[in-house]
Amino acid sequence: MSDTVAGIWQALEKLEKPTLGTLFADPARVADWSTRLDLPGGAIRFDWSKTHLNAAHAAQFDALADAVGFKVKRGAMFAGEVINVTEHRAVEHTALRGIGRDTSVEEATALHLRMKSLVEAIHAGALGEVKHLIHIGIGGSALGPALAIDALTRDGAKVDVQIVSNIDGCALEAAFAKCDPATTLIAVASKTFTTTETMTNADSALNWLRENGVGDPYGRVVALTASPDKAVDWGVDETRVLPFPESVGGRYSLWSSIGFPVALALGWDDFAEFLEGAAAMDRHFLESDGLANLPLRAAYADLYYARLRGCQTRACFAYDERLRLLPSYLQQLEMESNGKSVKADGSPVDGPTAPITWGGVGTDAQHAVFQLLHQGTNLVPVDFIAAIIPGDSLDPAHHRNLLANCFAQGAALMAGKEAKDGARAYPGDRPSATILCEDLNPATLGALIAFHEHRTFANAVLMEINAFDQFGVELGKEIAKSILGGGTKFDASTEALLAEAGIK
Template sequence: MTSRVSLPSWQALQTHAKEMKSQHMNDLFAADTSRFDKFSVQLPAMLLDYSKNLVTADTMEKLITLAKECDVESWREKMFSGEQINKTEDRAVLHTALRNREQTPIYLDGENISDCVEAALTKMKAFTEQVRQGKWKGYSGKRITDIVNIGVGGSNLGPQMVTEALKPYSDDSINVHYVSNVDGTQIANVLRPLNPEKVLFIVSSKTFTTAETMTNAKTAVKWLTSASFDQTSVAKHFVAVTANKENAVAFGIDEDNIFDMWDWVGGRFSLWSAIGLPIALDLGFEKFIELLEGAHDIDKHFCETELENNAPVILALLSLWNCTFLGAQSQAILPYDQSLHMLSAYLQQAEMESNGKSVSWHGEEISYPTVPSIWGELGINGQHAFYQYLHQSNNVVPADFIGSVESVTPVQGHHETLMANFFAQTQALMAGVNEEQVRVDLTVKGRSKSYIDKVAPHKVHKGNRPTNSILMTRISPRSIGSLIALYEHKIFVQGVLLQICSFDQWGVELGKGLANEIQAELESEENIRPHDSSTTGLINFYKSTLNKAD
């Protein structure tokens, strides 16, 4: 099978990377006063500025050539048309169909799935209105005031990130809570202040077998029935989002209260489906549709824009350039908006679970670095935590800075201070400051020569640290939809460029299987089966200590 490293464009980029490592962005900006105009893209709800990357027009031309040699355009067509591009699971990848606001027909196995999506949205709308208008009653006849979403991974991170981001748009008629951790502390803390008569649980699991989710769901049932003294109350307080209706019905959930999931939607790309019920319940169904419309805006941009100006393609190519060719091993996601405080965690799952792999789609070991590790924090918090590392460590960490022009919660002077830091940090990471500049500055400040000699080397910042700046006009359902879709398509293009299947997650499955086996051993009084000495020792220590405590 042909490896990416054999492509002429790949080899050209390897040579070019060696040349570019001796360049500094300061010189690139000095040589071209129109650099920002050349290396930025205006989107419907945001601006992408990628000029503070170690790239030239020649770099971008070589990267675009690689994208074309990797057939990104044809792979894009395959995804949107419903071809089974998830080869290891023989599935189509059609999360984009969930926000196909033009409702163009998309056929899968002879069925127009656009009709299925619209039917699901109609059911979601009716349910959302029933709950928000107080027509859905609990076992005692009281209206629902609190929603508890039980899920993990994509069934949790997406909806929670969005509801947190769009809090200013909620009318607070419904309180939404999330439970994902199987550590009993979380569900106990969530349930403790709630009234069982007024709580509705959403259990989200494609298979309805996920151990963490089902453990939490069973605990929720016990909590409810211990208050209602009636097992039939489950039907009035539980709904499910799943592809396994049989399991959900066996659990006690009324079939009418089961919302569809499909195997052509991966969990981490599923918030556009009924997995997004908490979003609709919190914000109202109209705002949920605006979220879909924002994503659809980027779908259209991704499909209709030439690669040279295609924002998701550019982001994917820059990630490849910075990681695979220039050697960066991680990337920071740095939101400068409090409402985006969960974005780093969300994108961490989206990218690392999708493309954190070392085998090509041909089943061959990959010889080149793939995606970086993703991490981050709110920008202002990060400035007083790990920005020291970003500025002066030997490890170069590319970073995405994400903010908005207008604040959704304007407080005089605050947003200006926030954004001043946004702009200053990207400039500082790019430009740095050399020792000569440090010495001049300290001399002007009247410092002695001995002090300057001692301190100057410590104050040097090499700069040349790549950043992308994404500026939304305003945080809104539509712009958040666009932002998420922008990164989803970036991840897809990354997978194509790297020859990685982005839509499976076999690395997750291994640990799950072992955990099920070990749990049985923890609950048994018999001797455990052989493990490696470390695992055996840990389990024995756990069990013996627990027995002593009893």
């Protein structure tokens, strides 16, 4: 840590920690800390007024952003420079949305046209009748498609999509039970086309097709990969291999051919709107600075609570059933990106990095975990996400009740309630932020996801870590391979478990 950066953190630690009640004595509080951003598909309101940030914090965080070279590093990412220093790669998911290095945008456009042609050919019957797709991937190759499809196909899909990620055979069997082999395609999503869980599931899916009378099971497979040669060697015809660039990481790959199941389920026009919504957020992130930059503002709040208030977790509650998978998606995005203990230069970090991301869906969560949020001993910053236009056609009372509960929770966390009986007292002064979409559609969902991608990147830059490697996921996989390969001795506990399970 440079002396300048260390001095800024020291200055931040010395700042007064005002209560939310004190902050709201300022009549301009809401206007200063909430922003309505007009986007394709409808506006989104980002309200950070119920956090403890004030102008003094903002000034110091702005100074921190300058000291760590935030603008330079942001520009380097969009320019396609090598910013993933441990893996010596550029980071170019924004190019897939049309914002980035010219050559990378051109390549992404060509790959999208290839995917569009295949999607439209399938819809036109070129591969015979297709009613189902079993999409096999793991991590970012599954979480992103699952979120988008669950959120956007509640009114029906052009092709039914089943997402399978777990190596547990129960997951694959459940997908088989919902599909007719004669009208099912298999998508195999793997950046390297060597991922053990994915390829094991893919082999089993081929066997299922074969055992159910499909004469050419490989002819029913679409490969989504950054290693097209390996997909062809495995048996997929080149015409059904959809590549994506090596510079796109798994948890940022939804915009690439990993989004094939989304495009197949929605149709290409909706997928294009999804990309454009994300691109609109890209433009905002690239062209705005300081508090006007919404992902950066969110990162300031994240670091305030993690580093200055000792908050080890951050919660996200979607008051919209269509976004029920968003917390799971954000868990990988944020914790795999920023769950690091060394900086980008290899030196140890000098404070907490990513908090534990968790959450759920309202109103279910109110009757499960909100007890701790309101009266527990842990301070947990909360994000609420909702949409003004309902996703259902039932009595409007449903949606009014839903939104009333969403807004009431933020108000209650802030205000609290005094009571003579301590069991009925609420301390209040507990922070929350609210993201309120005018509507939830492909464009606004794309913008929401891109917002969180840039929020994650901004956090990483301010902490001086590399958000784009994930070596922490490798050791357990290596040991699993050693177990299955045999001949390796482990600790006494592991050996006993292996013996009990009959694996060794």
